[in-house]
Amino acid sequence: MPASGQGKGSGSWGSFLKSIASFNGDLSSLTAPAFILSTTSLTEFSAYWAEHPSIFVAPAQEPDPAKRSLLVLKWFLSTLKQQYSSRNDKLGSEKKPLNPFLVSHHPPVTAYCITNAKHGIQLQGYNAQKASFSRTIHIKQVGHALLTLTPPNTPNQPETYLITLPALHIESLITGSPYIELEKYTHIASSSGYVSKIDYSGRGWLSGKKNTFTACMWKEGQGNDKHPLYSVEGQWSENDFSFGMHEGDKPKKGKEVESYRAAPTTPLTVVPIEQQDPFESRRAWRNVAASITKGDMDAVSFHKSKIENAQRELRKKEKEESRDWERKFFKTLPEDDDPTFKKLVKMISGATAWAGVEAEKTAGVWRFDPERAGRARPPYHPEVGERGLGEGGSEPVSKVSTNTSQGGRK
Numbered sequence: 001m002p003a004s005g006q007g008k009g010s011g012s013w014g015s016f017l018k019s020i021a022s023f024n025g026d027l028s029s030l031t032a033p034a035f036i037l038s039t040t041s042l043t044e045f046s047a048y049w050a051e052h053p054s055i056f057v058a059p060a061q062e063p064d065p066a067k068r069s070l071l072v073l074k075w076f077l078s079t080l081k082q083q084y085s086s087r088n089d090k091l092g093s094e095k096k097p098l099n100p101f102l103v104s105h106h107p108p109v110t111a112y113c114i115t116n117a118k119h120g121i122q123l124q125g126y127n128a129q130k131a132s133f134s135r136t137i138h139i140k141q142v143g144h145a146l147l148t149l150t151p152p153n154t155p156n157q158p159e160t161y162l163i164t165l166p167a168l169h170i171e172s173l174i175t176g177s178p179y180i181e182l183e184k185y186t187h188i189a190s191s192s193g194y195v196s197k198i199d200y201s202g203r204g205w206l207s208g209k210k211n212t213f214t215a216c217m218w219k220e221g222q223g224n225d226k227h228p229l230y231s232v233e234g235q236w237s238e239n240d241f242s243f244g245m246h247e248g249d250k251p252k253k254g255k256e257v258e259s260y261r262a263a264p265t266t267p268l269t270v271v272p273i274e275q276q277d278p279f280e281s282r283r284a285w286r287n288v289a290a291s292i293t294k295g296d297m298d299a300v301s302f303h304k305s306k307i308e309n310a311q312r313e314l315r316k317k318e319k320e321e322s323r324d325w326e327r328k329f330f331k332t333l334p335e336d337d338d339p340t341f342k343k344l345v346k347m348i349s350g351a352t353a354w355a356g357v358e359a360e361k362t363a364g365v366w367r368f369d370p371e372r373a374g375r376a377r378p379p380y381h382p383e384v385g386e387r388g389l390g391e392g393g394s395e396p397v398s399k400v401s402t403n404t405s406q407g408g409r410k
Contacts (some may be wrong), residue, residue, distance in 0.1 A: 039293060065194065069217060110126060144163060166200060231251045
């Protein structure tokens with residue numbers, strides 16, 4: 001929130017809290033007030049996975065399967081600060097990201113694929129966020145990620161890791177300085193047989209620190225979370241975020257075998273907005289992002305509504321014509337159509353079905369489709385054009401001018 005809007009923001013927070021406190025159901029069906037919005041779309045959050053490129057590709061260079069799995073755990077832990085705390089650090093408090101603007105269903109789904117062909121590693125996944133209110137905002141992340149790599153000593157035997165996503169809630173909502181707290185636990189399961197479990201905790205009434213974790217790794221059939229090969233603990237939001245990974249079940253007491261020290265990130269770079277396809281995230285949201293930056297909440301609401309209403313009209317027309325929106329890079333498939341995924345699910349749940357999927361809420365299980373992606377060329381949706389984003393309407397009456405040539409924050 002711009003400094004000039006602090007007074008107005010305090011009142012807005014009160015109104016917002018009253019509105020969600022009296023709401024019964026999934027908060028994703030509500031339209032978020034403009035003053036709590038970030039300038040970044042949820043579509044871009046997948047970039048946080050790879051903001052430490054050397055750590056991301058390191059597992060593909062390790063010949064030992066146990067150490068390889070440990071490096072995957074190290075990479076995952078190193079992403080937590082960027083994924084869940086970086087907006088708080090930059091903006092002073094957590095903001096709601098802009099939705100993927102294809103509002104075909106609630107909650108919206110974001111799919112992604114990150115590939116480094118040189119090192120033989122690929123991360124793909126999808127997630128939707130189900131928000132509810134009970135004393136504070138609680139968010140369940142539906143979906144998962146799959147990391148596939150080619151070990152250096154077995155190039156014809158790719159290795160796959162299933163990565164589950166943490167639930168979270170918002171702390172300090174009443175004070176108007178919200179931040180994310182992760183809760184419960186997540187798993188990383190490898191086709192090589194190694195499993196990692198990450199437990200999350202926060203500050204209690206009398207003790208504890210916010211944003212803390214403990215993690216451990218073991219070989220399936222040869223240990224468990226009480227008798228692991230390696231263990232680690234830390235506080236993922238601290239400015240100098242670092243941790244050591246130790247042998248045995250006592251973090252910081254066994255022999256240290258791996259470590260992480262806070263390092264500069266490599267942020268996402270994209271072509272200039274004017275060269276992007278109309279449906280690319282930063283171009284589509286450019287007027288909304290510029291209005292947020294200027295603190296012009298009337299213009300934010302106007303431009304945001306234009307996009308969302310145009311998208312709803314497209315969904316309505318598709319339904320009337322009994323057709324689906326054509327995906328250019330991804331496909332969806334039934335949960336049972338991925339045998340590797342089913343095997344990994346069984347490692348962490350003991351069953352082939354898993355509550356973390358909820359395919360009926362995400363229009364299926366999303367997977368990257370190389371053939372579709374290879375055929376995709378801009379403009380991606382010429383049959384719709386910028387009409388699908390509400391372009392061409394009248395401009396809002398505003399006290400603060402909005403320079404629409406400015407893009408979203410990079």
